[in-house]
Amino acid sequence: MTAKLDEKLVPIYQDVLHRNPGEKEFHQAVHEVLETLGPVLVKYPEFADKKIIQRICEPERQIIFRVPWQDDQGEIHINRAFRVEFNSALGPYKGGMRFHPSVYLGIIKFLGFEQIFKNALTGLPIGGGKGGSDFDPKGRSDDEIMRFCQSLMTELYRHLGEYTDVPAGDIGVGGREIGYMFGQYKRITNRYESGVFTGKGLDWGGSRARTEATGYGTVFFTHEMLKARGDSLDGKTVVVSGSGNVATYAIEKCHELGAKVIACSDSQGIIVDEKGIDLKALKQIKEIERRRISAYTEIHKDAKYVEGGNIWSVPCDVALPCATQNELNASDAKTLVENGCIAVAEGANMPTTPEGILLFQDAKICYGPGKAANAGGVATSALEMQQNASRDSWTFDYTQKRLEEIMIDIHKNCYETAAEFGSEGNYVLGANVNGFLRVAKAMTAMGVI
Numbered sequence: 001m002t003a004k005l006d007e008k009l010v011p012i013y014q015d016v017l018h019r020n021p022g023e024k025e026f027h028q029a030v031h032e033v034l035e036t037l038g039p040v041l042v043k044y045p046e047f048a049d050k051k052i053i054q055r056i057c058e059p060e061r062q063i064i065f066r067v068p069w070q071d072d073q074g075e076i077h078i079n080r081a082f083r084v085e086f087n088s089a090l091g092p093y094k095g096g097m098r099f100h101p102s103v104y105l106g107i108i109k110f111l112g113f114e115q116i117f118k119n120a121l122t123g124l125p126i127g128g129g130k131g132g133s134d135f136d137p138k139g140r141s142d143d144e145i146m147r148f149c150q151s152l153m154t155e156l157y158r159h160l161g162e163y164t165d166v167p168a169g170d171i172g173v174g175g176r177e178i179g180y181m182f183g184q185y186k187r188i189t190n191r192y193e194s195g196v197f198t199g200k201g202l203d204w205g206g207s208r209a210r211t212e213a214t215g216y217g218t219v220f221f222t223h224e225m226l227k228a229r230g231d232s233l234d235g236k237t238v239v240v241s242g243s244g245n246v247a248t249y250a251i252e253k254c255h256e257l258g259a260k261v262i263a264c265s266d267s268q269g270i271i272v273d274e275k276g277i278d279l280k281a282l283k284q285i286k287e288i289e290r291r292r293i294s295a296y297t298e299i300h301k302d303a304k305y306v307e308g309g310n311i312w313s314v315p316c317d318v319a320l321p322c323a324t325q326n327e328l329n330a331s332d333a334k335t336l337v338e339n340g341c342i343a344v345a346e347g348a349n350m351p352t353t354p355e356g357i358l359l360f361q362d363a364k365i366c367y368g369p370g371k372a373a374n375a376g377g378v379a380t381s382a383l384e385m386q387q388n389a390s391r392d393s394w395t396f397d398y399t400q401k402r403l404e405e406i407m408i409d410i411h412k413n414c415y416e417t418a419a420e421f422g423s424e425g426n427y428v429l430g431a432n433v434n435g436f437l438r439v440a441k442a443m444t445a446m447g448v449i
């Protein structure tokens with residue numbers, strides 16, 4: 001790690017390392033928050049007496065279980081799944097499910113820890129949690145995905161509920177997977193509990209604008225950062241990593257706001273289209289045909305595909321990492337800044353390494369951390385829960401307007417908190433401290449639980 005910790009926080013971090021050996025992504029997420037909490041303990045010494053930080057760093061519950069399932073050829077497979085119910089001070093545990101072969105407990109705990117503060121920043125009544133599995137959905141048939149989701153839910157259902165723990169999507173988990181998990185939950189419990197999952201389909205309780213929300217919200221946040229400096233997204237050249245749910249709708253909102261996205265990626269390579277990414281083609285390839293991004297050049301012959309290419313080598317004004325953690329390192333950050341990049345906003349969770357963050361901050365460019373910039377997804381999930389609870393269904397425009405207002409508020413609160421603590425423009429400190437204070441005050445009120 002790079003930035004130094006306040007001496008009062010060093011033993012807390014050492015204890016996290018001791019209790020959670022080998023979970024390097026979780027260590028990274030904790031360190032990034034602890035780096036900014038020194039001044040908070042000066043202003044609120046009572047939080048040290050109540051051991052609030054130590055309690056937040058220890059999940060309330062960690063569930064690990066086996067998921068056996070059969071493929072279309074009848075072969076049996078065994079995967080491991082997780083649900084980390086991290087913190088319920090502000091509401092039921094709320095966070096996605098990630099299906100990816102790289103998933104292990106340390107990944108879920110980093111995601112769940114980030115989720116605590118992200119959910120707090122929305123100002124909505126949701127706690128922090130996360131789950132997932134090392135199951136790889138790539139290349140699997142719909143029936144295999146269904147059988148896996150049913151087997152996973154047969155174990156997990158007992159821990160879920162609209163007032164207890166509410167999963168949603170993340171890498172490898174979209175509307176299809178949510179549908180199969182919700183269906184099995186309903187079958188086992190014999191309850192139509194709409195609010196137990198978010199990201200549901202529009203035909204069965206989903207919220208309009210939820211599919212678009214994370215990507216849209218990241219762009220709204222970017223726009224706010226630029227506006228705070230008297231600038232805007234209009235006319236800017238943008239590079240977006242990933243080509244999944246978050247990336248697709250970040251591209252869509254960039255184009256709506258007058259920017260031009262010229263590159264995006266998947267885990268195999270990057271495409272560069274100087275005329276601007278054709279979103280219709282991208283959605284057809286990724287959402288409908290579930291193919292590799294390389295197929296884009298079959299439609300647009302003058303676009304360029306680079307197998308294994310580094311998307312951060314493409315010169316741009318704005319960079320939106322929307323793929324996965326630690327995808328943007330110090331060398332990438334240096335290249336972006338040298339090429340004239342003036343703003344980075346994280347659609348993905350923890351995509352920039354600690355060294356990359358420091359480089360962006362030293363360069364004094366706009367840098368929006370994921371817990372603030374990508375909170376639009378979970379915020380709209382909370383709006384889906386509101387609609388479900390009131391047996392209502394809002395219009396797209398009304399829901400998008402609520403989302404935009406929430407993102408404007410998150411930016412304002414982060415900006416003002418950073419200034420209050422003497423670090424104007426430091427959105428990492430602003431997001432961490434503003435989110436932490438919301439959780440800490442609730443935990444203090446609820447006693448030592």
Ligand SMILES: NC(=O)C1=CN([C@@H]2O[C@H](COP(=O)(O)OP(=O)(O)OC[C@H]3O[C@@H](n4cnc5c(N)ncnc54)[C@H](OP(=O)(O)O)[C@@H]3O)[C@@H](O)[C@H]2O)C=CC1
Binds near residue numbers: 242247268
């Ligand atoms: N969905 C949501 O509501 C929210 C998601 N996020 C975060 O946004 C990011 C993207 O999630 P989402 O769009 O939902 O997921 P998707 O599965 O829809 O898309 C993930 C994208 O990232 C790429 N990717 C995944 N893993 C890697 C890797 N190890 N190396 C390179 N590329 C990779 C995928 O490429 P390929 O297809 O080749 O694997 C794909 O293009 C994640 O960090 C997630 O945690 C944050 C807030 C909300």
Ligand SMILES: N=C(CCC(=O)O)C(=O)O
Binds near residue numbers: 096118169198374378
């Ligand atoms: N994957 C998500 C969305 C979580 C949710 O909508 O509950 C995230 O905020 O990282």
